Amino acid sequence: MDNRSDIWRGIDVIKPRFIDLADRVWAMPEVCYTEARSAAEHLTELRHQGFRITENVADIPTALMGEWGEGGPVIAFLGEYDALPGLSQEAGVAEHRPIEAGGHGHGCGHNLLGSAALLAATAVKDWLAASKIPGRVRYYGCPAEEGGAAKTFMVRSGAFDDADIAITWHPNSFWEVAVTPSLANTRADFIFTGRASHAAVSPHLGRSALDAVELMNVGVNYMREHMPSEARVHYALLDTGGIAPNVVQAHARVRYSIRDRDLPGMNALVGRVHKIAQGAALMTETSVEMRIISAVSNVLDNTPLEQTLHRIMTDLGPPHFDEADKEFATKIRATLTDKDIASVYHSIGMDPTDRPLADFIVPLDAKRNPQIGSTDVGDVSWVVPTVQVHAPTVAIGTPFHTWQIVAQGKSPHAHKAMVQAAKAMAALGVQALGEPELIAAAKADLKKRTARTPYVCPLPDNVAPPLDMSLG
Numbered sequence: 001m002d003n004r005s006d007i008w009r010g011i012d013v014i015k016p017r018f019i020d021l022a023d024r025v026w027a028m029p030e031v032c033y034t035e036a037r038s039a040a041e042h043l044t045e046l047r048h049q050g051f052r053i054t055e056n057v058a059d060i061p062t063a064l065m066g067e068w069g070e071g072g073p074v075i076a077f078l079g080e081y082d083a084l085p086g087l088s089q090e091a092g093v094a095e096h097r098p099i100e101a102g103g104h105g106h107g108c109g110h111n112l113l114g115s116a117a118l119l120a121a122t123a124v125k126d127w128l129a130a131s132k133i134p135g136r137v138r139y140y141g142c143p144a145e146e147g148g149a150a151k152t153f154m155v156r157s158g159a160f161d162d163a164d165i166a167i168t169w170h171p172n173s174f175w176e177v178a179v180t181p182s183l184a185n186t187r188a189d190f191i192f193t194g195r196a197s198h199a200a201v202s203p204h205l206g207r208s209a210l211d212a213v214e215l216m217n218v219g220v221n222y223m224r225e226h227m228p229s230e231a232r233v234h235y236a237l238l239d240t241g242g243i244a245p246n247v248v249q250a251h252a253r254v255r256y257s258i259r260d261r262d263l264p265g266m267n268a269l270v271g272r273v274h275k276i277a278q279g280a281a282l283m284t285e286t287s288v289e290m291r292i293i294s295a296v297s298n299v300l301d302n303t304p305l306e307q308t309l310h311r312i313m314t315d316l317g318p319p320h321f322d323e324a325d326k327e328f329a330t331k332i333r334a335t336l337t338d339k340d341i342a343s344v345y346h347s348i349g350m351d352p353t354d355r356p357l358a359d360f361i362v363p364l365d366a367k368r369n370p371q372i373g374s375t376d377v378g379d380v381s382w383v384v385p386t387v388q389v390h391a392p393t394v395a396i397g398t399p400f401h402t403w404q405i406v407a408q409g410k411s412p413h414a415h416k417a418m419v420q421a422a423k424a425m426a427a428l429g430v431q432a433l434g435e436p437e438l439i440a441a442a443k444a445d446l447k448k449r450t451a452r453t454p455y456v457c458p459l460p461d462n463v464a465p466p467l468d469m470s471l472g
Contacts, residue, residue, distance in 0.1 A: 029083030072134030079114035109171030149294035172390035176362035206248025295458035341397030385442035
């Protein structure tokens with residue numbers, strides 16, 4: 001039985017509440033593990049919709065779960081609501097105009113992400129209530145995707161152990177099933193300790209922690225020639241030991257993000273970076289401590305879910321954008337470079353067009369040239385069959401983590417795309433509830449993919465959620 005039309009009509013009835021939720025979260029941008037107000041907004045809506053609430057998931061104050069239904073399969077929807085630092089921006093204008101100097105902003109569209117996932121979960125809940133069949137729907141409110149690896153901690157805590165499939169989405173330039181690979185990623189601080197002294201009177205008595213950081217960075221740069229081409233290593237200086245050049249710096253800290261295409265490769269690369277840090281400490285007669293802050297796995301594909309979702313998205317079609325939507329998107333595109341636009345088309349194997357917004361579906365078998373990042377959805381995908389929607393919330397070519405994304409975060413075209421994403425996700429959830437063979441096929445696919453390399457959480461057992469990311 002095809003229940004999709006009923007689901008989609010139901011979403012159109014209730015969508016205003018969730019568009020309002022997305023806009024409220026946009027207006028209160030909170031970064032990694034500080035999303036108290038955003039999480040509270042989602043909790044309020046879950047309670048309004050009658051979900052059973054679990055708070056403080058994995059000992060994370062801003063992680064939550066809402067469940068509805070009894071017995072049967074468990075369909076999980078993953079939402080996010082964290083923002084990014086330094087991206088404050090007015091909505092609806094095609095020029096850089098911060099609301100607050102140095103303030104935060106939703107530069108990855110997570111205000112939309114969480115709201116659409118909750119909209120999809122609510123639609124499935126309403127369908128279960130009307131159908132009176134066994135089954136449970138869950139909404140997972142997941143903070144700190146931007147570097148905090150909250151879902152990894154949630155997976156480690158067992159929060160997903162009894163879920164049957166997981167469905168999520170992400171804002172994007174295109175309407176497509178997300179089949180782009182991701183990189184496993186570890187964030188680690190390297191904390192060097194030396195000995196202070198007067199840099200002119202007694203430099204020979206000092207041991208510079210800052211020198212050690214600089215030597216470590218040089219060593220890592222030499223390593224780049226000798227690591228896999230897919231791997232990425234980046235760093236940020238957190239503590240340079242002070243502002244006085246006439247004092248030998250006794251302390252310094254550098255944070256590294258170390259990525260590779262899978263967990264074994266990433267772990268090996270982390271080991272190599274650690275050795276370089278130890279070498280830098282040896283050369284400077286300082287000591288070094290490596291402290292893991294967060295870690296995520298690469299995303300595992302799931303062919304049965306991807307094929308089913310693609311059929312749903314083809315039948316549903318992309319969002320319908322009107323001339324006003326296209327006009328604003330065109331203004332945003334005027335702030336982008338030709339390379340920005342060509343790059344995203346290259347990622348799906350297409351030549352650039354003049355379309356301001358995507359009004360087509362990307363074929364599942366497109367000859368992609370992926371732009372690869374990292375996400376903590378990866379860890380969920382190792383323990384639960386997982387699939388993701390990409391929906392065109394932005395003008396084609398808009399780089400993420402930019403003011404242009406924030407400027408479009410409350411736009412009508414973003415709202416239309418988030419609702420369309422919710423319709424695709426909800427339709428897949430309902431289909432899975434009615435087709436046990438789809439869930440079985442998805443689980444068999446996951447089992448096959450993990451047969452040789454079972455999931456091992458990339459987080460050491462003693463690492464707790466970094467609730468203060470500034471200090472780790």
